Amino acid sequence: MSIAVTLPDGSSRSLEDGATVLDLARSISPGLAKATVIGLVNDRQVDVRHALQDGDAVRLVTDRDPLGLETLRHSAAHLMAAAILEEFPSAQLTIGPVTDDGFYYDIFMPDGQTITPADFPKIEQRMKALAKRDDPFVRCVAASERDPVFQDYQAIDKVEGGAGFNQFKREIVDELKRAGALSGEPDAPELSFYRSGGFIDLCRGPHVPSTGWLKHTKLMKVSGAYWRADASREPLVRVYGTAFFKKKELAEYLHMLEEAKKRDHRVLGEQLDLFHFVDDAPGFPFLHPKGATIYNLLQDFMRGMLARRDYHEVRTPLILSESMWHRSGHYDNYMENMFFTRRQVRDARAEDGINHNAEEDRPMAVKPMNCPGHLLIYKHRLRSHNEFPLRLAEMGLVHRREMSGVRHGLFRVQAFTQDDAHHFCTPEQINGEINLLIDFFFEVYGAFGLTDVALELSTRPEKSIGSDEMWEAAESALKGALDASGRAYKLNPGDGAFYGPKIDFHIRDCIGRTWQCGTIQLDFSMPGRFGLEYVGADGDRHTPVMIHRACYGSIERFFGIITEHFAGAFPLWLAPVQVHVLPVSEKHLEYARAVQDQLARAGLRVELDESDERLGYKIRRSALMKIPYAVVIGAKEVEHGTINARTSDGEELGELRVEQFIERLGAFTVPALIASFAAAREAAA
Numbered sequence: 001m002s003i004a005v006t007l008p009d010g011s012s013r014s015l016e017d018g019a020t021v022l023d024l025a026r027s028i029s030p031g032l033a034k035a036t037v038i039g040l041v042n043d044r045q046v047d048v049r050h051a052l053q054d055g056d057a058v059r060l061v062t063d064r065d066p067l068g069l070e071t072l073r074h075s076a077a078h079l080m081a082a083a084i085l086e087e088f089p090s091a092q093l094t095i096g097p098v099t100d101d102g103f104y105y106d107i108f109m110p111d112g113q114t115i116t117p118a119d120f121p122k123i124e125q126r127m128k129a130l131a132k133r134d135d136p137f138v139r140c141v142a143a144s145e146r147d148p149v150f151q152d153y154q155a156i157d158k159v160e161g162g163a164g165f166n167q168f169k170r171e172i173v174d175e176l177k178r179a180g181a182l183s184g185e186p187d188a189p190e191l192s193f194y195r196s197g198g199f200i201d202l203c204r205g206p207h208v209p210s211t212g213w214l215k216h217t218k219l220m221k222v223s224g225a226y227w228r229a230d231a232s233r234e235p236l237v238r239v240y241g242t243a244f245f246k247k248k249e250l251a252e253y254l255h256m257l258e259e260a261k262k263r264d265h266r267v268l269g270e271q272l273d274l275f276h277f278v279d280d281a282p283g284f285p286f287l288h289p290k291g292a293t294i295y296n297l298l299q300d301f302m303r304g305m306l307a308r309r310d311y312h313e314v315r316t317p318l319i320l321s322e323s324m325w326h327r328s329g330h331y332d333n334y335m336e337n338m339f340f341t342r343r344q345v346r347d348a349r350a351e352d353g354i355n356h357n358a359e360e361d362r363p364m365a366v367k368p369m370n371c372p373g374h375l376l377i378y379k380h381r382l383r384s385h386n387e388f389p390l391r392l393a394e395m396g397l398v399h400r401r402e403m404s405g406v407r408h409g410l411f412r413v414q415a416f417t418q419d420d421a422h423h424f425c426t427p428e429q430i431n432g433e434i435n436l437l438i439d440f441f442f443e444v445y446g447a448f449g450l451t452d453v454a455l456e457l458s459t460r461p462e463k464s465i466g467s468d469e470m471w472e473a474a475e476s477a478l479k480g481a482l483d484a485s486g487r488a489y490k491l492n493p494g495d496g497a498f499y500g501p502k503i504d505f506h507i508r509d510c511i512g513r514t515w516q517c518g519t520i521q522l523d524f525s526m527p528g529r530f531g532l533e534y535v536g537a538d539g540d541r542h543t544p545v546m547i548h549r550a551c552y553g554s555i556e557r558f559f560g561i562i563t564e565h566f567a568g569a570f571p572l573w574l575a576p577v578q579v580h581v582l583p584v585s586e587k588h589l590e591y592a593r594a595v596q597d598q599l600a601r602a603g604l605r606v607e608l609d610e611s612d613e614r615l616g617y618k619i620r621r622s623a624l625m626k627i628p629y630a631v632v633i634g635a636k637e638v639e640h641g642t643i644n645a646r647t648s649d650g651e652e653l654g655e656l657r658v659e660q661f662i663e664r665l666g667a668f669t670v671p672a673l674i675a676s677f678a679a680a681r682e683a684a685a
Contacts, residue, residue: 002015003016004055013027015027021048035064037065047206048209049209063245074098075207076103077096078137081105082199088115094236103240104240106236107237109237115222124219130199130211131214137196137210138195153201190204219241222238265410265561265563268563271624272290289576295555304670305440306421314394316373327529328372329529331365333464334368343357368398376530378532379532382533382534398418411557416556423549424545426545434477438503444551445507445517447677448565450565455487456506457491461494461495461498466524470525520549522545569648573668575626582633584635586612587635604665628648630648643661644656645661
């Protein structure tokens with residue numbers, strides 16, 4: 001007897017009754033069988049030992065598939081947990097999920113024990129030994145708590161050393177039982193476990209075929225956590241690791257991390273005198289003069305790009321009434337991340353003489369987003385379809401509460417400026433606006449050498465506003481625009497904004513890391529909530545479509561990304577100091593000052609080193625500060641009325657007239673850069 005299964009290309013394949021996913025892979029080629037990690041059977045992830053049924057739709061997931069790598073890392077979390085139990089028998093396991101770049105396992109350590117990086121070598125040695133044994137990952141399902149597999153599992157719960165009952169796993173089991181596990185009902189969740197050698201763990205799976213696949217793992221760090229992320233519950237040790245299919249891939253990843261350490265924008269911010277943070281302003285950066293220069297150049301560049309695309313820049317208030325945030329939907333969907341004003345008044349009845357939370361006639365909140373302000377500007381008067389598309393832009397300062405555990409330099413701050421804009425248009429104009437924005441974003445990122453950009457379409461999240469019909473129309477419109485653009489994109493279900501679906505832009509930096517920056521969000525809901533209208537060509541009133549968009553996303557975060565991308569060596573147009581004038585000695589200072597003045601009057605950002613240090617030291621210091629050009633002034637230059645220029649990476653330009661040098665650098669300004677992009681667009685058109 002045989003069965004037939006369907007492959008992703010629509011073809012059918014006959015197999016013997018009882019054939020597994022691995023048998024299917026073998027029937028196609030030995031190489032495919034060797035590379036197959038798991039299968040997708042009728043869109044359900046299963047192990048390679050899963051028995052196929054007649055009519056199944058099957059996709060084989062290999063080691064080249066992101067889902068394959070995710071499975072490998074999930075399995076590596078089990079391997080690490082098994083090794084930790086061998087090394088720390090009284091440890092109690094909780095959960096061990098996959099992360100974007102690896103995995104972690106949260107572990108309860110009784111009796112004051114802990115795990116530190118000093119323990120990593122011995123844990124890794126045990127992991128290698130377990131991998132070498134090549135034990136198969138075997139899925140087991142318990143029919144009842146009397147099932148032998150459940151009894152085996154409880155033996156792991158009651159670990160050696162008398163640590164006692166694992167309340168965390170018991171809590172998970174009880175939740176599954178309340179959801180119907182062990183009830184025998186057809187659609188009830190299964191109580192499944194995975195065994196590898198002498199280790200067994202509660203798990204939904206699937207896993208790689210055996211521990212022999214897990215040879216290339218590395219433990220990365222430890223941190224603290226709480227059970228269920230609840231600070232009132234038990235403290236846990238979170239051990240992070242990563243895993244790859246190949247030794248070379250692991251080595252490349254570790255090399256990338258070393259490069260990332262060298263490029264850490266927080267370190268470079270101090271070294272290059274760009275910004276700093278203080279405890280009295282957590283998550284609020286202090287930009288120094290050089291940092292403010294880069295920040296302003298980023299804004300100038302964006303404003304120049306906006307001016308060529310018919311944007312109108314606006315300014316909206318930092319604080320608005322709480323009732324307005326209720327109307328926009330932000331209060332219900334974003335309240336935990338907002339700052340609210342609280343009035344304080346003197347009150348003799350209070351313990352310290354002050355009422356710290358006095359009632360207000362109109363409670364206020366600091367804006368976490370700019371969109372309601374733009375809606376109110378639109379609504380100030382009735383609009384006509386002839387004004388569309390109407391593009392309102394703002395370099396808008398917003399504030400969002402972030403817990404200390406997630407704040408990270410400029411990447412995650414509590415106050416930041418968005419290069420925000422909103423397009424108001426008719427439904428027929430959506431495609432044109434979306435495609436304009438996609439091309440615009442690619443042009444902006446290209447100016448920073450960020451040419452590897454991936455697009456992602458995110459759909460309706462669980463927490464959202466608007467009708468099903470609105471969401472269906474919005475998602476369909478974005479998908480249609482993306483398809484029309486001809487650019488590849490990935491679907492990210494359930495990750496849209498609460499008011500609409502979105503297109504996210506993920507940029508890859510020079511060491512291979514990806515960053516989510518720009519976003520385009522389509523909103524059919526908020527204009528209606530605010531009563532926005534326009535007079536159409538038919539003379540009737542209609543509700544406009546609203547497109548939210550930000551290209552940098554957050555200027556502060558983008559600043560941090562490009563600091564690491566360039567390792568602090570910003571391109572000439574963006575460098576806070578473009579030229580460093582270095583007189584050989586005090587005798588050459590007067591001419592050096594004249595050169596500095598001439599360069600500054602030409603619009604270059606220039607500094608003069610007036611110290612009495614030796615020239616070699618000055619040149620090294622200039623290079624360490626990553627200033628693009630150093631101009632040396634000695635006796636010959638004074639005599640000839642010239643300069644001697646060199647780049648920060650040591651290229652000698654030789655003796656030049658100041659005018660020649662200015663002409664050479666003149667093309668590297670923000671206006672010149674924007675003009676070059678405009679010329680390229682016109683030539684392409």
